[in-house]
Amino acid sequence: MGKVSIKSAGEIALMRESGRIVADVLSLMAGAIRPGVTTRDLDRLAEEFIRAQGGVPAFKGYGHDSRNLYPATLCISVDDEVVHGIPGGRRLEEGQIVSVDVGVKKGGWFGDAARSFAVGRVSEEKERLLRVTEEALGRGIASVRAGARLHDVSAAVQEHVESAGFSVVRDLVGHGIGRNLHEDPPVPNFGTAGTGMVLHEGMALAIEPMVNAGTYRVTVDADGWTVRTSDGRPSAHFEHTVIVRSGDADILTR
Ligand code: MF3
Ligand code: CO
Numbered sequence: 001m002g003k004v005s006i007k008s009a010g011e012i013a014l015m016r017e018s019g020r021i022v023a024d025v026l027s028l029m030a031g032a033i034r035p036g037v038t039t040r041d042l043d044r045l046a047e048e049f050i051r052a053q054g055g056v057p058a059f060k061g062y063g064h065d066s067r068n069l070y071p072a073t074l075c076i077s078v079d080d081e082v083v084h085g086i087p088g089g090r091r092l093e094e095g096q097i098v099s100v101d102v103g104v105k106k107g108g109w110f111g112d113a114a115r116s117f118a119v120g121r122v123s124e125e126k127e128r129l130l131r132v133t134e135e136a137l138g139r140g141i142a143s144v145r146a147g148a149r150l151h152d153v154s155a156a157v158q159e160h161v162e163s164a165g166f167s168v169v170r171d172l173v174g175h176g177i178g179r180n181l182h183e184d185p186p187v188p189n190f191g192t193a194g195t196g197m198v199l200h201e202g203m204a205l206a207i208e209p210m211v212n213a214g215t216y217r218v219t220v221d222a223d224g225w226t227v228r229t230s231d232g233r234p235s236a237h238f239e240h241t242v243i244v245r246s247g248d249a250d251i252l253t254r
Helices: 009-032 039-052 124-142 150-163
Strands: 074-078 081-083 097-106 109-118 174-176 183-187 204-207 210-212 218-220 227-229 235-237 240-243
Touching: 009 039, 009 097, 009 109, 009 240, 039 074, 039 097, 081 097, 081 210, 081 235, 097 124, 097 235, 109 124, 109 235, 109 240, 124 150, 124 204, 124 210, 124 235, 124 240, 150 183, 150 204, 183 204
Parallel strands: none
Antiparallel strands: 074 081, 074 097, 081 227, 097 109, 174 183, 174 204, 204 240, 210 235, 218 227
């Protein structure tokens, strides 16, 4: 692992502005998600809003394979899709759960957050999956403070998820964030409390539990992006960008 950067007050102010735009996009989605809307409609709405705010979509053009860069503003992942679903002509339907992940760059600094929504009325299992995943993110964030260990956060997330009978995705993890979308350290959603690096005030972390109703195993579609559960059961995803403090973490994407 490389060096983990400490953000200055001025840098955090810039990240807070990117985080504010990210949070506003997710609020906008809460009002726009309904049966019949296409995922492309949602993507367009988000991109127009971000650009009107002076930001740039952080995911568009991102990727390690230059022949298959990420093509959209949002990742929109429905039901058994875990993350990185590509928006398109698909229409949302009552009873689905839909995860929306958004990143923004403004003034050279990034913000990143995600939230899963119910489309109309959903099954009790899906309701519980949404609630437990959001709670797990809350438990993780509650463990973030200067002097704690990184895997205290991971263990808090894992414990909450598994005690509810759900599973934590292993193949994808959270990350440091700042001048880049992905920085050190990787932030797994599973691990042993009391291990991992010591957290210091001013570190910025994107904590993002991906929680499956069934197996933690996932596969990637032929599009090279869409991650889905191996057993076809539903998955949820919540994410915030936070700053490590001596007391409670500062949540930039609330
Ligand atoms: N929140 C996700 C992440 O931080 C979204 C990345 S989508 C990508 O990894 F297209 F940018 F890869
Ligand atoms: Co992220």
